[in-house]
Amino acid sequence: MRILGIESSCDETAAAIIEDGKRLLSNVVQSQIDIHKAYGGVVPEVAARSHIEVINPVIEQALRESGSKWDDIDAIAVTYAPGLIGSLMVGALAARTLAIIHNKPIFPIHHVEAHVYANFITEGNMANLPSTQPSFPMLALIVSGGHSQLVLFKSHGNYELLGQTQDDAIGEAFDKVAKIIGLPYPGGPSIAKAAELGDAFKYPLPKAKLSGKYDFSFSGLKTAVLRAVQKEVGVDYSFPSHELPGLLSDVQRRDFAASFQRVAIETLVDKAEAAYKDYQPSSVVIAGGVAANQMLRQELSTRLPLDIQYAPMQLCTDNAAMIAALGYYYAQSQDPTDPYSLEVTPSLSMTKTAWA
Numbered sequence: 001m002r003i004l005g006i007e008s009s010c011d012e013t014a015a016a017i018i019e020d021g022k023r024l025l026s027n028v029v030q031s032q033i034d035i036h037k038a039y040g041g042v043v044p045e046v047a048a049r050s051h052i053e054v055i056n057p058v059i060e061q062a063l064r065e066s067g068s069k070w071d072d073i074d075a076i077a078v079t080y081a082p083g084l085i086g087s088l089m090v091g092a093l094a095a096r097t098l099a100i101i102h103n104k105p106i107f108p109i110h111h112v113e114a115h116v117y118a119n120f121i122t123e124g125n126m127a128n129l130p131s132t133q134p135s136f137p138m139l140a141l142i143v144s145g146g147h148s149q150l151v152l153f154k155s156h157g158n159y160e161l162l163g164q165t166q167d168d169a170i171g172e173a174f175d176k177v178a179k180i181i182g183l184p185y186p187g188g189p190s191i192a193k194a195a196e197l198g199d200a201f202k203y204p205l206p207k208a209k210l211s212g213k214y215d216f217s218f219s220g221l222k223t224a225v226l227r228a229v230q231k232e233v234g235v236d237y238s239f240p241s242h243e244l245p246g247l248l249s250d251v252q253r254r255d256f257a258a259s260f261q262r263v264a265i266e267t268l269v270d271k272a273e274a275a276y277k278d279y280q281p282s283s284v285v286i287a288g289g290v291a292a293n294q295m296l297r298q299e300l301s302t303r304l305p306l307d308i309q310y311a312p313m314q315l316c317t318d319n320a321a322m323i324a325a326l327g328y329y330y331a332q333s334q335d336p337t338d339p340y341s342l343e344v345t346p347s348l349s350m351t352k353t354a355w356a
């Protein structure tokens with residue numbers, strides 16, 4: 001079964017073709033990072049307009065590169081939630097139109113669930129794909145720009161939220177700390193790079209203590225970085241924070257990046273380890289943009305007593321292959337949606353299963 005996946009929830013316009021929920025036939029991602037860099041973050045109206053410009057060529061390229069004609073496509077899977085409303089609408093409208101014109105079943109897909117399903121892609125023309133699919137029960141550590149949560153999957157679509165962030169998402173914390181210390185957007189990769197040469201024990205930063213055993217919090221850590229930077233350069237909270245980076249040396253910047261990254265990653269791994277011990281899952285996966293972080297991968301592999309297979313970096317950050325992969329499993333048990341009434345839902349978190 002061949003599924004065309006379409007993703008446009010934030011600042012990546014993407015289309016991909018996946019066969020039988022695991023075989024990657026094509027994966028096209030058009031990133032808007034360069035457009036938003038100038039503003040230090042994603043500008044929603046600009047994002048939506050950029051999606052409109054490229055969505056059709058991106059879909060055509062995905063079909064062409066997979067060697068598929070419309071006759072070969074069995075269904076369309078499209079992100080309907082969560083995300084920026086204008087961005088979501090562009091992908092959804094394109095998918096609905098194509099479903100109507102070509103008479104294909106259409107499945108609305110939850111973006112955050114789909115990040116988890118990137119781990120089910122095991123075949124195709126991409127380096128570093130896992131050799132086997134994860135087995136159930138599966139513990140998923142979801143770490144993206146908008147989400148930080150631990151979810152236990154008992155089977156496809158049958159899952160339970162164990163814990164989540166009480167304030168900022170982990171990716172958001174990387175992005176905000178990068179701004180404080182003057183590293184370019186997106187903050188995750190630039191902090192990881194700067195941290196390579198930094199001293200991770202230079203600045204003592206606190207780990208949040210929470211009542212929920214598997215819950216996270218990153219807002220306090222972010223503020224602690226801000227206070228430590230102010231102290232280091234000898235100004236107080238009244239100093240304009242956008243002028244702070246100019247007072248930091250490159251060495252200080254790297255040490256702050258490394259110290260923040262160490263505490264942020266340790267926090268994630270502490271909670272994942274606690275959940276692992278309590279639930280004894282047969283596999284552990286990580287999902288979302290921050291899953292591209294090398295330190296997170298190393299720490300998890302060191303501290304958990306099982307072999308973890310990580311998805312390639314390109315499948316951790318936003319893409320449509322994960323949408324098409326989840327679309328396949330979803331289609332096994334769910335009826336398609338009426339393309340005339342499919343609507344987007346900008347805020348919808350993953351608590352209990354969204355599958356019927």
Ligand code: KG4
Pocket residue numbers: 010115143144145146147170171172174175186187188189192288289290291292293294316317318
């Ligand atoms: O999943 P994603 O691409 O978009 C959302 O659905 O949110 O995640 C984007 C987030 C950003 O906050 C970005 O800074 C972070 O993932 N990120 C990283 C790395 N690469 C991307 N964070 C830490 N280390 C990385 N290597």
Ligand code: ZN
Pocket residue numbers: 111115144145288289317318
């Ligand atoms: Zn995402």
